[in-house]
Amino acid sequence: MENRKKVAFYTLGCKLNFSETSTIARNFNDEGFDRVDFEEIADIYVINTCSVTENADKQFKQVVKKAMKLNEKAFVAAVGCYAQLKPEELAAVDGVDLVLGATEKFKITDYIHDLSKNDMGEVHSCEIAEAxxxxxxxxxxxxxxxxxxxxxxxxxxxxxxxxxxxxxxxxxxxxxxxxxxxxxxxxxxxxxxxxxxxxxxxxxxxxxxxxxxxxxxxxxxxxxxxxxxxxxxxxxxxxxxxxxxxxxxxxxxxxxxxPHFHIPLQSGSNDILKLMKRRYLREVYIDRVNKIREVMPHACIGVDVIVGFPGETDEHFLETYHFLNELDISYLHVFTYSERDNTEAADMEGVVPSNVRAKRSKMLRGLSVKKRRAFYESQLGTNRTVLFESENKEGYIHGFTENYVKVKTPWNPELVNTLQEINLTKIDEDGSVRLEFLNKLAEI
Incomplete structure (x- = not known):
């Protein structure tokens, strides 16, 4: 057992990437590797990359550096979306030994023959039509x-x-x-x-x-x-x-x-939705929200929105802002537009200056805080079910109600991974909601 190699994983990006990292990790386990936390010394570090924003690209380099600090002799492999789109770029990052594209990532153990460091990352990346x-x-x-x-x-x-x-x-x-x-x-x-x-x-x-x-x-x-x-x-x-x-x-x-839906909007302006080639107009979005509210008044509705898209004038942005302000939604995920190679938008006219993009992003993030607060306030006094998580954060255990209200209560290890009937009582300074247990046994 002493000779079993250790492997650690780091996931950038979406929930889909997390599910795939977990599957890849089980493959390593089947091949006789032991999984350890990324903060620990490992023989192999696998980084599952994202390419949705420019920031995710930068994060990749930081994660590689972190791995090299932990063990400069470790074998570093990059997989995922960024690895498919720009394999040569990743292979050139100092410390990277292997880059696998969309079809190869699930067979990663087939590509790891020995763990010696490479001068340049070895690339195995398919044409995307082969996926x-x-x-x-x-x-x-x-x-x-x-x-x-x-x-x-x-x-x-x-x-x-x-x-x-x-x-x-x-x-x-x-x-x-x-x-x-x-x-x-x-x-x-x-x-x-x-x-x-x-x-x-x-x-x-x-x-x-x-x-x-x-x-x-x-x-x-x-x-x-x-x-x-x-x-x-x-x-x-x-x-x-x-x-x-x-x-x-x-x-x-x-x-x-x-009762929780997350529905991408991207813009509240039909002009911008057309430039984005989205497959709906804002009227469809209003219908979806109204339908949810009709049958589930207590539902949580999250929204993705992009600011600073090429051609987005101040008027377009204010159209989006007012549209969201008037819509009965619960929170926003705000993305600042960033140019991506090989996309139509990267060549469009009407580029929005980065300082304007940042200002618009800040305005919508502020609106999101207001929306979430209003949604949480609307839930006070109601009975809900909470699934408690496993972390002790500064003496508190957190969890989410079925309609995605984040709650907290003093740490009790017996609550971990349990569903509890609770009443939502008040909003705390950190924005989470305090609760009272309806079932007194839960307090023991």
């Missing part, structure tokens, strides 16, 4: 909830986005395989599963060459709702044009699906 098969993934052991991948790739051609270039065409897991993975997760005493993918509302497209939908997203949620042992299911980001009334209505009556 024509589906690899199911899910994350367990990293957190209280699991991320379950149900779909990969995207057929949309949004003008700012590199994801189709990094992950290929839209393709889905077979329904029976998703259900098998969900059962495996629930058998590990995990209470909540988050469905993830690049464009999960497009679920159902089959293998390469078979673009018809064998099952719909509604079929998927209905089937998952029947899986015994799962206590909570959460839908991650879903496009507004693919979130159908039938799905919203099903979630409102579902046994396990929670």
């Amino acid at each position: 024509d098969f589906y690899v199911g993934s899910y994350s367990i052991g990293d957190r209280t909830r699991a991320f379950l991948k149900v779909q990969d790739g995207c057929d949309y051609k949004c003008t700012y986005c590199t994801i189709p270039l990094a992950r290929g065409i839209s393709r889905s897991d077979a329904l029976e395989n998703v259900l098998k993975n969900a059962k495996e997760i629930s058998a590990q005493n995990i209470r909540e599963i988050v469905l993830t993918g690049v464009n999960i509302g497009d679920y159902g497209k089959g293998e390469f060459g078979n673009k018809k939908h064998e099952h719909t997203f509604l079929d998927l949620v209905q089937a998952l709702d029947k899986v015994e042992g799962i206590e909570r299911l959460r839908i991650s980001s879903i496009e507004p044009n693919l979130l159908k009334n039938e799905t919203i209505e099903f979630v409102s009556k579902s046994r396990t699906f929670v």
Whole structure:
């Protein structure tokens, strides 16, 4: 056992990346490696990269430096979206030994023959058209909830986005395989599963060459709702044009699906939505929010929005700001537009200066704080169910209600990974909500 090599992982980016890192880690375990935390000395460091923003690119170099500080002789491998888009660039980063593209990352152990350092990173990267098969993934052991991948790739051609270039065409897991993975997760005493993918509302497209939908997203949620042992299911980001009334209505009556939706908007201006080549206009977005509020008044609705897109004038931005201010949503994820190579938007006119992008971003982040506060205040005095997490943060344990209100209570290890009935009492200075237990046994 002394000779077992140690491997550590670092994930940049989205929930989908976390699910894939976890699957890759299990492959290493099957090959006789021991997984350790990234802060520990390891023989191999695997970094799962992201390319959505310029910041993610910069972060990669910082993570490599961190690995080299821990063990300058360690073997460093880069996988993921950035590795597919710019393999040569990553291979040239000091300390990187191996770069694997979209199809190769799940076979990483096949590429590690010896752990000696390379002068230049070795690249194995496919043409993205070859990413024509589906690899199911899910994350367990990293957190209280699991991320379950149900779909990969995207057929949309949004003008700012590199994801189709990094992950290929839209393709889905077979329904029976998703259900098998969900059962495996629930058998590990995990209470909540988050469905993830690049464009999960497009679920159902089959293998390469078979673009018809064998099952719909509604079929998927209905089937998952029947899986015994799962206590909570959460839908991650879903496009507004693919979130159908039938799905919203099903979630409102579902046994396990929670009242929380994250719906990308990107802009509240129809002019900008057209420049972005989004597949809806703001009127569709209003319909989605109104439908959710009609059947689930207490639901949490999160919104993605991009500021500083080429051609976004002050008037366009204020249109977005007022649109969001008047909309009954719960929080924002604000992204400052950054130019990505090989996208249409990178060559568009009307470039917004970086200081203006930063100012607009700050305004929307301020609006998000206001929206979240108003949503939390609307929930005070209501009874909810909380899933508690595992970390002791300054003497408190935190958790999330089914409708995504972040709560805290004094640390009690017996609460970890348990669902508790609570009443939301007051908002604390840090923005989380205090609670009272409805079941007194939980306080013991």
